[in-house]
Structures are given as structure tokens and as C-alpha cells.
Amino acid sequence: MEQRRADTIAEELEERIFDGTFANGDRLDEVRLADQFGVSRTPLREALQRLSRSGLVELIPRRGAFVRQPGPVELLELFEAMAEIEGVCGRLASKRITDAALADLHDANRRCMAAIEAQDPDAYYRENERFHMIIYQQSGNSFLAGEAQALHRRLKPFRRHQLRLRGRMAQSMREHEAIVEALEQGQADVAMQALRAHVAIQVEHVHSLMASLKSAAE
């Protein structure tokens, strides 16, 4: 018997919320799910509480657990928060980043470029993610890095859509290069503003966000 089923269950449930198996507002029936996972209610409830902490599930006392996809307003707020926090990470990183990390950023950018040439959005997304993670780490503040990572993760389903937009990958690529340059030269405010804008631009395409939101809600 393996240890700690609760977190594996939480992951699985999260996956199902992301992939749309559970729609917004759905009630997550404890007994049914427990049955489905072949466990008792105890570890399942534990998993639900964990999900409520990360915001995917709302736990209403004496009523149950409900899937809670962010609405338009909340989504905008999350993107804005992410833009701001990434900006902050960039500002701090500009003063603390190591040469090795700078080399890694260059490397990630090269791979991004290759992905664009290969017309491979998935590869691009993967390398793009690496790029951002490096910056989080190099902020030198593990708390902020953790927050940034959590937000990144939470907004993932909504970001993927954006890359499909015409020309977005190439544009994103240019922004990456400007960001690395600012970091390289220790230009704190330039790096901050560039990163903030790089994330905030996704809010510009709110309509496409709303579309993905609606499709997730049905």
C-alpha cells in the first residue's frame, strides 16, 4: 500500500478540473469520488481541502465542495498579479542573477527560437516555461519564486490558448530577448517593466480568454 494517497488524489482531481471533466460549479460528491478512487472519504476530504487552498475548489461549510473556475474579473486579477510579481522577480533577479543562469536563459531562448522555426507550439511553451522559472529562481527569494510559480501553474490552462494567436510566439520571443539583455546589464527597472509588460500583454487578449473560459464552463 502506497503512502499518502491524499496528494495523488488531489493531483488527479486537479487534472480533471483543468481538462474539463469537472465543469465550473459542479459539486464534487465525496462518496462518489471516494468510491471512484477506491478509498474512503477521509483521504478524499483531505484532497478537497488542499484543492480549496489552491483556489480550484470552494468548500462551503455543510454544503460541500464545488469546482470554482475563475470568472472574468478574477482571471484579470490573477493575470495582473502575475504580471506584477514577475516584474518584481525580474527586478530582484537583475541584481542577483548568476552567469550560469544567464547562460541558461540564452539557451532557453535558443530553443524557443528553434521551436518557432519548427512551428512547434508545445515545445515553445515548454522552453518558455523554463525561461520564466529561471527568472523566478534567480529572484533570490524563494517565497516570491513560489508565489510566481503557483500563479504560473494556475493560469497555465488559460495561457496555452494565447500562444496560438498569430504572431504571438515571435513577439514573445523578442520580448524574451529584451528581458535577458536588461538582466545581463543589471537594468533593474527596465527588466521589471519588460517582464511586467510581457505578462500583462496577455490581458489585452481578454476576448480569447473569455472564449476559453466559456468553453470550460459548459
Place this chain on the structure above:
Amino acid sequence: MEQRRADTIAEELEERIFDGTFANGDRLDEVRLADQFGVSRTPLREALQRLSRSGLVELIPRRGAFVRQPGPVELLELFEAMAEIEGVCGRLASKRITDAALADLHDANRRCMAAIEAQDPDAYYRENERFHMIIYQQSGNSFLAGEAQALHRRLKPFRRHQLRLRGRMAQSMREHEAIVEALEQGQADVAMQALRAHVAIQVEHVHSLMASLKSAAE
């Protein structure tokens, strides 16, 4: 029988961690505490999980729950993160703050001043808190406001010490006024930097932090 004991227990435990009843590294015995609170292990475990999410308790699988006070490094990171996030809140608030909120800030400052004259650090702290909460709210971003509030709460025990430092209240007061002025005039970057510095200055007094840290650890 009242409803939802788990959160009242979580609050109570949090209180005891803050006030030093439970020292750093202490193991929180489920059965003993359950007994003490007159409940079963189930709601108590729920409370422990909640505390682990807010970082006060580390939950090691198959070993138990341990009190986890932040160490020096983590403490510096938390203060830095708070300074940055407050700065961000201030920047956003400078563009969005309402006249009513500005009036509230002035009011909070007046009360702060009165507290200084009355040599009442507790009253000062209370009004100071109100001042900051208003700014969080006025960022217009409930996610960021929530994060800021959570950090504020978490660092509370370490902030209180700082106010006792000679002249800190008066200095803090002047900073508050500069912040309100920047917000009033919509000077985004001035407000951001002022707020960031206002919080970051507490890191300057690291030694006093360490002292309070050590006393909490024994």
C-alpha cells in the same frame, strides 16, 4: 454542538504558536491536542493541515506535525516579499483609489498621530494596520490584497518588536504621510517606492529581528 470546529482549533493553535506556547521544532501530538481541545483527531488533523498551508506547521508524512518558525533567511525573504508586494499594491492603488479611501487614510494617520502623542504603541499598531489594509484593498486586485494581508498577518509577531525601537513610530508616521500624498497625486512610482521602503526598512533592523527570533525558539 457548534459547526466547524476545525477552523477555531486552527486559530487557537496559531495563537499558541505566535505567543510562544509552542516553540520552533515542537511536535504537535494529535491525540494529546485532540484530548486537550475535547475533540477527536479528525478535526484536529484538519486544523493542522490548514496551518501547514499557511506555513506555520510542517507536515512530514508518517512522522507528524512540527512547528516551523521561519529562520533568519526565510524571515528576510518574507519581509522582502512583503515590501515588494506592498509596493505593487501602492502603485496600483495610486491609479484606483477612491476619495473615500483617501479620507480613511488621512483619518488613520490622524489616529496614529494621536497614538504617538499618547505614547500608546498598541493603538499605533492597530491604526497602522488599518492604514495598510486600506491600501491593499484599494489596489483593486483582491488576489494581491489577499496575499499582502496573509504576509502582514504572518509577520505580525516580528513587526511588533520593531515599533518599540526608539523613534520608529515617528519615522513611520512621516513615511505614512508621504505615501498618502503620493497616492493623492496619483504618483504611481513614488507611491510604490515609498511603500516598498516603508516596509523594507524593517529588514534594516535584522539584529532585533534575530533577537525576537531566538527568544521565540527557546
Place this chain on the structure above:
DNA sequence: GTCAAATATTTTGTATACAAGAATTGTGTT
């Protein structure tokens, strides 16, 4: 037929029971 109150059913929250892993103690060997 509609609405309301009472009853039945479902579902959450909590207590207890049990199982498996960790810690501890005791014993035997060198």
C-alpha cells in the same frame, strides 16, 4: 392544483476502530 408543513433521505462533520509504518526498548552476541 398549489403551497406549506412534516417526514424521509441524503450529505457533511465528527468520533471511533483498525492497519501499517516509525520509534523505542529489550535481548543476545561479540
Place this chain on the structure above:
DNA sequence: AACACAATTCTTGTATACAAAATATTTGAC
């Protein structure tokens, strides 16, 4: 005496049982 290993004791994680609240259903009055 020190170490290793085994058996015991504790403790966590999970399952089941029970209680109270919320929801659904039935029944009765108008």
C-alpha cells in the same frame, strides 16, 4: 560494554460508524 537485531509500543494514515444539518419528498389543507 557496544552493537545489532527483534519484538513491542506509539503514532500516523485510512476505514467505518454515528450525529447533525441540509435537501428532497410526501402528505395535507386550502
